[in-house]
Amino acid sequence: MRELIEGLMTNPSLKKLVVMPLTRLLFYEPFAINGFHFFPSGAFAPTLLRPIPNKTLDSVRGGADLIAHSEQGLREISTSLTGFDVEILSSSSLVVFNAEIDWNEFLEANHEYDISLLKLLSSKAERALDIIRLFYCRLDLPNTLPGQVGSWEGSREYLGALLYSPEDHESYLIAGAAVESSVIVRGLGLELDGNPQLVLPSANDGEVAGVVLHGLSLYSEALNSSNETIKFSRLMTLFEFLASPDEYQNWKKIKGDISCHSAGDKTSYLRLCERFRELTSIEDTSGKQLGLRTLIVHNGKLLPELLPSFKDRTALFRELQGYAFTVLTDMLSNAGASWAEYVEHRNQLKRALGVT
Numbered sequence: 001m002r003e004l005i006e007g008l009m010t011n012p013s014l015k016k017l018v019v020m021p022l023t024r025l026l027f028y029e030p031f032a033i034n035g036f037h038f039f040p041s042g043a044f045a046p047t048l049l050r051p052i053p054n055k056t057l058d059s060v061r062g063g064a065d066l067i068a069h070s071e072q073g074l075r076e077i078s079t080s081l082t083g084f085d086v087e088i089l090s091s092s093s094l095v096v097f098n099a100e101i102d103w104n105e106f107l108e109a110n111h112e113y114d115i116s117l118l119k120l121l122s123s124k125a126e127r128a129l130d131i132i133r134l135f136y137c138r139l140d141l142p143n144t145l146p147g148q149v150g151s152w153e154g155s156r157e158y159l160g161a162l163l164y165s166p167e168d169h170e171s172y173l174i175a176g177a178a179v180e181s182s183v184i185v186r187g188l189g190l191e192l193d194g195n196p197q198l199v200l201p202s203a204n205d206g207e208v209a210g211v212v213l214h215g216l217s218l219y220s221e222a223l224n225s226s227n228e229t230i231k232f233s234r235l236m237t238l239f240e241f242l243a244s245p246d247e248y249q250n251w252k253k254i255k256g257d258i259s260c261h262s263a264g265d266k267t268s269y270l271r272l273c274e275r276f277r278e279l280t281s282i283e284d285t286s287g288k289q290l291g292l293r294t295l296i297v298h299n300g301k302l303l304p305e306l307l308p309s310f311k312d313r314t315a316l317f318r319e320l321q322g323y324a325f326t327v328l329t330d331m332l333s334n335a336g337a338s339w340a341e342y343v344e345h346r347n348q349l350k351r352a353l354g355v356t
Contacts, residue, residue: 079114
């Protein structure tokens with residue numbers, strides 16, 4: 001908490017404290033991932049930040065009065081209609097972080113501005129959730145995925161946040177329809193038995209840091225996919241990006257750049273390259289296409305049609321998770337490198353395997 005306050009004091013006119021609820025993420029002790037501080041339910045008291053109550057429909061006398069209401073009043077009522085309030089924050093797990101917000105612009109803004117700001121703030125905090133998902137979630141177990149930052153139990157399409165100004169020593173509640181993707185509602189979510197000891201790189205650390213941050217976001221999109229076919233397609237897109245983030249490459253080159261991270265020797269490298277041919281594009285002796293990616297992307301097939309066995313699809317996603325995890329964690333370990341240096345790192349991996 002001291003880090004949060006000290007961060008605010010470095011530029012109190014610009015930096016504000018952001019408090020957002022978390023759903024489907026159960027933990028028992030506070031922890032931090034870089035500047036994102038996570039508090040279990042009851043461990044952080046938002047009432048100490050002096051939240052100003054929003055107007056509600058009950059506070060206006062009738063329809064005519066509502067129509068005549070100021071834009072600020074309508075903004076507050078729009079937040080109230082979502083059901084988001086300080087009691088929800090008090091009973092939820094929370095993520096708390098500092099963000100640069102033009103306070104004068106915020107005070108004069110409308111509900112549409114709030115929705116745009118909520119999307120931005122949620123996206124920032126999702127970076128910390130991305131690395132949690134990498135280490136604690138599985139592609140074949142969507143029931144254990146945490147919810148989007150800013151959501152609360154039963155919030156549906158709504159996200160909410162409390163914004164605190166240290167200069168004014170007061171805070172405001174905003175909420176609105178800011179969810180842009182599918183929402184996982186099955187299962188209980190993710191339970192963390194211990195405090196995660198995770199470090200999130202900064203995009204300023206190096207070119208590889210920027211690549212891995214976006215790669216983690218793509219991986220989260222795959223985890224949160226609404227069906228297995230989309231999940232598979234997004235994983236293929238992830239591998240394409242991790243192999244070559246700046247320019248298009250065909251899978252003949254991509255499969256080697258991904259396989260070199262997982263292979264232990266030349267034999268396993270060649271076997272993995274052949275496996276990626278099966279996953280992407282390969283023909284039998286009669287010229288019939290058998291590659292999963294080609295059949296899905298270019299022939300409109302569904303993954304359950306190509307792999308009818310649920311057990312086989314589960315095994316496939318566990319396999320793909322292993323490849324993605326190996327590359328992403330290697331990039332995290334080399335986040336300070338330039339992309340040219342990382343390409344040379346891959347070449348060294350291949351030389352060690354005896355394949356170049």
